Amino acid sequence: MYRITTPTGETHLTEKITYVRQHNSSVFLITDQKRAEGVNYHGVNYLFADGAQVHEVDGGDEFKAVWDELDAAYREGVASAYDS
Numbered sequence: 001m002y003r004i005t006t007p008t009g010e011t012h013l014t015e016k017i018t019y020v021r022q023h024n025s026s027v028f029l030i031t032d033q034k035r036a037e038g039v040n041y042h043g044v045n046y047l048f049a050d051g052a053q054v055h056e057v058d059g060g061d062e063f064k065a066v067w068d069e070l071d072a073a074y075r076e077g078v079a080s081a082y083d084s
Contacts, residue, residue, distance in 0.1 A: 001013060001057055001059035002015075002016075002017050002055065002056055002057065003054070003057045004039060004041055004046060004052065004054055006051075007051035012041050013057075015059075017033075018030060018039060019031050019033050019035075020038050020039060021035050021037040022037055036048070038052055039052065
């Protein structure tokens with residue numbers, strides 16, 4: 001699994017990376033990792049020169065972190081409901 005982090009702080013998780021590079025005619029072409037200038041995710045190009053980053057991550061660890069945050073928020077909400 002891969003995590004794409006954009007310069008604005010957005011984070012996207014994906015199973016497959018589509019690497020892109022810009023052609024002389026300004027269109028983006030699919031390419032290999034060595035020639036890549038960025039990645040495409042759901043039709044949006046995120047360029048490395050603009051600060052986009054791609055990291056390979058363990059998907060289970062990523063989902064566990066999110067689950068733990070949701071679980072803690074839920075427990076806090078339940079506890080505060082009983083305090084009322």
